[in-house]
Amino acid sequence: MDLTHFDSEGRARMVDVSEKAETARFALAKGRVRMETGTWERIKSGGIEKGDVLAVAQVAGIMAAKRTSALIPMCHPLAITSAKLDFALEEPGIVEIGATVKVTGKTGVEMEALTAVSVAALTIYDMCKAIDKTMVMSDIRLMEKAGGKSGHFRRNPEAQE
Amino acid sequence: MDLTHFDSEGRARMVDVSEKAETARFALAKGRVRMETGTWERIKSGGIEKGDVLAVAQVAGIMAAKRTSALIPMCHPLAITSAKLDFALEEPGIVEIGATVKVTGKTGVEMEALTAVSVAALTIYDMCKAIDKTMVMSDIRLMEKAGGKSGHFRRNPEAQE
Amino acid sequence: MDLTHFDSEGRARMVDVSEKAETARFALAKGRVRMETGTWERIKSGGIEKGDVLAVAQVAGIMAAKRTSALIPMCHPLAITSAKLDFALEEPGIVEIGATVKVTGKTGVEMEALTAVSVAALTIYDMCKAIDKTMVMSDIRLMEKAGGKSGHFRRNPEAQE
Amino acid sequence: MDLTHFDSEGRARMVDVSEKAETARFALAKGRVRMETGTWERIKSGGIEKGDVLAVAQVAGIMAAKRTSALIPMCHPLAITSAKLDFALEEPGIVEIGATVKVTGKTGVEMEALTAVSVAALTIYDMCKAIDKTMVMSDIRLMEKAGGKSGHFRRNPEAQE
Amino acid sequence: MDLTHFDSEGRARMVDVSEKAETARFALAKGRVRMETGTWERIKSGGIEKGDVLAVAQVAGIMAAKRTSALIPMCHPLAITSAKLDFALEEPGIVEIGATVKVTGKTGVEMEALTAVSVAALTIYDMCKAIDKTMVMSDIRLMEKAGGKSGHFRRNPEAQE
Amino acid sequence: MDLTHFDSEGRARMVDVSEKAETARFALAKGRVRMETGTWERIKSGGIEKGDVLAVAQVAGIMAAKRTSALIPMCHPLAITSAKLDFALEEPGIVEIGATVKVTGKTGVEMEALTAVSVAALTIYDMCKAIDKTMVMSDIRLMEKAGGKSGHFRRNPEAQE
Numbered sequence: 010m011d012l013t014h015f016d017s018e019g020r021a022r023m024v025d026v027s028e029k030a031e032t033a034r035f036a037l038a039k040g041r042v043r044m045e046t047g048t049w050e051r052i053k054s055g056g057i058e059k060g061d062v063l064a065v066a067q068v069a070g071i072m073a074a075k076r077t078s079a080l081i082p083m084c085h086p087l088a089i090t091s092a093k094l095d096f097a098l099e100e101p102g103i104v105e106i107g108a109t110v111k112v113t114g115k116t117g118v119e120m121e122a123l124t125a126v127s128v129a130a131l132t133i134y135d136m137c138k139a140i141d142k143t144m145v146m147s148d149i150r151l152m153e154k155a156g157g158k159s160g161h162f163r164r165n166p167e168a169q170e
Numbered sequence: 171m172d173l174t175h176f177d178s179e180g181r182a183r184m185v186d187v188s189e190k191a192e193t194a195r196f197a198l199a200k201g202r203v204r205m206e207t208g209t210w211e212r213i214k215s216g217g218i219e220k221g222d223v224l225a226v227a228q229v230a231g232i233m234a235a236k237r238t239s240a241l242i243p244m245c246h247p248l249a250i251t252s253a254k255l256d257f258a259l260e261e262p263g264i265v266e267i268g269a270t271v272k273v274t275g276k277t278g279v280e281m282e283a284l285t286a287v288s289v290a291a292l293t294i295y296d297m298c299k300a301i302d303k304t305m306v307m308s309d310i311r312l313m314e315k316a317g318g319k320s321g322h323f324r325r326n327p328e329a330q331e
Numbered sequence: 332m333d334l335t336h337f338d339s340e341g342r343a344r345m346v347d348v349s350e351k352a353e354t355a356r357f358a359l360a361k362g363r364v365r366m367e368t369g370t371w372e373r374i375k376s377g378g379i380e381k382g383d384v385l386a387v388a389q390v391a392g393i394m395a396a397k398r399t400s401a402l403i404p405m406c407h408p409l410a411i412t413s414a415k416l417d418f419a420l421e422e423p424g425i426v427e428i429g430a431t432v433k434v435t436g437k438t439g440v441e442m443e444a445l446t447a448v449s450v451a452a453l454t455i456y457d458m459c460k461a462i463d464k465t466m467v468m469s470d471i472r473l474m475e476k477a478g479g480k481s482g483h484f485r486r487n488p489e490a491q492e
Numbered sequence: 493m494d495l496t497h498f499d500s501e502g503r504a505r506m507v508d509v510s511e512k513a514e515t516a517r518f519a520l521a522k523g524r525v526r527m528e529t530g531t532w533e534r535i536k537s538g539g540i541e542k543g544d545v546l547a548v549a550q551v552a553g554i555m556a557a558k559r560t561s562a563l564i565p566m567c568h569p570l571a572i573t574s575a576k577l578d579f580a581l582e583e584p585g586i587v588e589i590g591a592t593v594k595v596t597g598k599t600g601v602e603m604e605a606l607t608a609v610s611v612a613a614l615t616i617y618d619m620c621k622a623i624d625k626t627m628v629m630s631d632i633r634l635m636e637k638a639g640g641k642s643g644h645f646r647r648n649p650e651a652q653e
Numbered sequence: 654m655d656l657t658h659f660d661s662e663g664r665a666r667m668v669d670v671s672e673k674a675e676t677a678r679f680a681l682a683k684g685r686v687r688m689e690t691g692t693w694e695r696i697k698s699g700g701i702e703k704g705d706v707l708a709v710a711q712v713a714g715i716m717a718a719k720r721t722s723a724l725i726p727m728c729h730p731l732a733i734t735s736a737k738l739d740f741a742l743e744e745p746g747i748v749e750i751g752a753t754v755k756v757t758g759k760t761g762v763e764m765e766a767l768t769a770v771s772v773a774a775l776t777i778y779d780m781c782k783a784i785d786k787t788m789v790m791s792d793i794r795l796m797e798k799a800g801g802k803s804g805h806f807r808r809n810p811e812a813q814e
Numbered sequence: 815m816d817l818t819h820f821d822s823e824g825r826a827r828m829v830d831v832s833e834k835a836e837t838a839r840f841a842l843a844k845g846r847v848r849m850e851t852g853t854w855e856r857i858k859s860g861g862i863e864k865g866d867v868l869a870v871a872q873v874a875g876i877m878a879a880k881r882t883s884a885l886i887p888m889c890h891p892l893a894i895t896s897a898k899l900d901f902a903l904e905e906p907g908i909v910e911i912g913a914t915v916k917v918t919g920k921t922g923v924e925m926e927a928l929t930a931v932s933v934a935a936l937t938i939y940d941m942c943k944a945i946d947k948t949m950v951m952s953d954i955r956l957m958e959k960a961g962g963k964s965g966h967f968r969r970n971p972e973a974q975e
Contacts, residue, residue: 026734061547078719088732089407144311146310233716247572402556413671449613458497464602468629665869720885725874772932789954793951794948
């Protein structure tokens with residue numbers, strides 16, 4: 010199989026999807042921000058009481074999903090029909106981020122979902138960096154995708170992350 | 171210490187840096203894309219022979235560094251004076267990304283460096299996803315930063331990533 | 332009825348329009364810039380003779396209509412098929428702005444029309460602020476919208492503005 | 493006094509501020525969204541309990557302040573050093589929006605403050621339009637500005653809005 | 654025939670394409686950068702050996718194709734399905750640039766192809782300007798376009814360029 | 815002398831200008847759009863009487879100057895202090911475009927001036943393409959630049975264009 014973003018001379022190009030059918034597609038991506046427990050507790054209480062880091066990260070992630078094709082050079086522009094971000098703070102020191110994106114189009118939206126997770130993670134970092142510079146953004150990965158000719162993809166949950 | 175992005179009512183704001191001095195600042199961030207060995211070999215040979223995934227990722231990362239304040243809601247706009255991305259393919263299955271950004275300004279450029287790494291990683295994912303959907307973007311973190319009142323930060327190399 | 336931009340946990344999201352049909356839609360929005368009579372006369376004559384504030388405002392409004400989904404966080408990206416701005420200078424001291432936007436899509440274009448009016452108004456302010464800082468942008472409102480399941484909306488002309 | 497955005501032939505241009513000194517500047521703008529009392533109550537309770545229209549509007553306003561020169565054709569690009577949005581829900585049916593922007597630069601930031609108010613107002617409209625299409629954005633105006641050669645401006649509070 | 658971008662009062666507008674059918678369309682544009690032979694040789698060898706001016710210009714051109722409607726005021730937003738840039742260095746001192754863009758849409762993509770060529774040319778200029786300030790970007794023109802009601806257009810090769 | 819946009823491994827980077835002094839800089843670029851005489855006459859009369867292609871092109875060029883660093887990958891972001899576009903219709907069939915840009919900064923503004931000319935030319939093309947598809951954009955070149963260490967550059971008027 011070929012790296013489809015390269016033509017026969019090895020130069021980059023936007024893959025030609027002109028002949029592809031428009032189908033309903035969705036993608037789910039996830040990622041984590043690992044941080045000091047004190048930072049994590051501040052985000053957690055802030056989300057409930059007053060300052061809401063996650064509300065800002067959520068807006069940033071949704072806006073980034075819409076801007077994906079302007080950031081990733083070979084990505085096709087897509088008029089996404091849905092973008093949703095979720096956060097889980099179950100394990101101390103870890104903010105888990107999930108992004109679901111949908112479209113009716115000729116290509117998938119995994120880049121949109123991954124970009125939403127990445128920018129939400131960067132926003133969390135930005136808003137907490139005054140108290141914690143050692144945060145790490147990790148495990149940004151595609152969990153599931155559906156629609157289109159390549160069929161349903163579901164990440165093996167036992168796979169090493 | 172406070173989460174500086176929230177005012178006394180807990181609402182988000184852009185931190186007021188009006189009174190800060192303009193100083194020379196730099197930041198170095200790193201991150202990794204983990205992938206199947208076959209994908210990694212394709213990138214590696216492509217970089218030398220013909221199709222160059224890393225050349226595209228590098229351009230994407232530099233352009234993203236310039237767009238950081240448009241992506242991260244509370245980030246200050248900064249006229250960066252230097253942006254540089256490096257890639258290392260030493261360990262099979264791992265592309266290591268490094269980004270160095272400089273500015274003479276009132277705030278630091280760690281978000282610019284982290285954004286450059288993230289978007290370069292997303293670009294690598296995008297260009298290889300036809301052959302490998304299980305790639306993971308990880309360990310995106312600040313390594314070093316200098317300039318400004320908060321002083322020199324250097325990540326403890328022994329710290330868990 | 333629900334505030335559709337919030338999910339069941341109260342977090343913001345882009346409303347899922349995946350299942351909606353693509354229909355022809357249009358929206359008409361209006362707004363006003365109130366200013367000193369002297370400023371208004373300058374704009375009026377300028378529009379005919381030489382400097383044309385309204386020509387610049389018109390371009391700005393059309394370009395803003397295309398950028399709506401990048402400005403308004405929960406707005407869906409839409410490939411609009413028509414954007415038109417009109418100005419009326421009938422009442423001394425008042426520039427009336429009208430914007431009509433069309434699309435064939437899954438959601439309406441009222442935000443595009445309102446954004447076009449707002450940015451045209453801001454542009455008029457910007458171009459005249461050297462001679463008049465007291466201008467006020469007002470009565471920015473949806474006049475009419477058609478297409479889609481929610482049916483035809485026409486603003487009651489007797490309604491308080 | 494001249495409409496400074498036009499040259500001697502009447503064509504639009506970006507005013508030449510090359511010779512101006514860099515000074516500390518700030519601007520305060522205000523505006524209102526008028527709506528049905530039921531909508532207003534939903535926003536008010538949402539702001540306290542769960543769904544937070546104003547949190548999203550605030551992020552949108554701050555991001556718009558940074559993008560002002562990309563929206564308003566003759567506006568100079570400025571690296572703003574502070575942006576803050578406030579909302580007051582004192583009078584039933586009215587959301588009052590205030591935006592304060594600061595910069596150290598060669599031109600003022602009134603357009604940035606006015607743009608922040610306008611986009612925050614548009615975002616409130618967008619998030620509530622499913623329950624209320626008759627909302628009106630009004631009284632968007634400059635309240636105060638300081639810094640630069642033109643001196644301190646403070647809007648006469650008795651002036652008609 | 655009329656200048657379709659002006660309404661009956663002579664004001665600019667985005668042409669209303671709402672009633673047009675969606676058809677498969679493509680456009681091919683070309684252009685040249687003329688430069689000193691020494692510069693040209695550096696680009697040529699660089700492309701093979703080490704620094705690759707054309708790889709950066711290619712990415713810039715593809716990204717610009719996607720941003721066309723944000724740059725050209727009356728251009729319709731289009732979700733392009735393919736963008737491809739080619740370079741030829743056959744004649745010493747001349748880099749020939751070609752861009753092919755495709756879409757399924759209501760309007761053509763000639764502006765996207767011409768914008769891609771222009772931005773690729775500007776990028777070549779930018780990357781070589783330290784050694785050659787006299788480069789000239791020329792002969793940027795539409796070569797061929799297909800799809801839509803206006804039929805197939807093919808530039809007469811004998812026409813003066 | 816080196817192609818400064820490449821590091822020692824031949825990879826592209828944004829040139830490090832951190833150590834450069836901020837100086838007053840300006841650049842003047844020019845270009846031409848060649849077209850059928852009938853098209854040219856329409857633009858000329860339109861510019862005086864009613865529809866004004868050049869007014870739209872002028873706004874587009876000024877806005878593009880501000881967006882240069884987002885289009886050209888290795889360009890530094892610069893807060894330009896002046897942008898001015900002029901058009902001359904002296905020779906039948908030729909629209910001559912001139913752009914002057916100023917900044918106080920660490921790098922020059924030739925790319926901003928050249929980008930303004932290119933986008934103004936593309937806008938003229940876009941607005942007239944319904945009546946003339948054979949227009950050619952040519953002779954886009956730097957005429958003069960001042961400020962910074964590299965000294966005053968003035969294009970030799972006898973040089974082949």
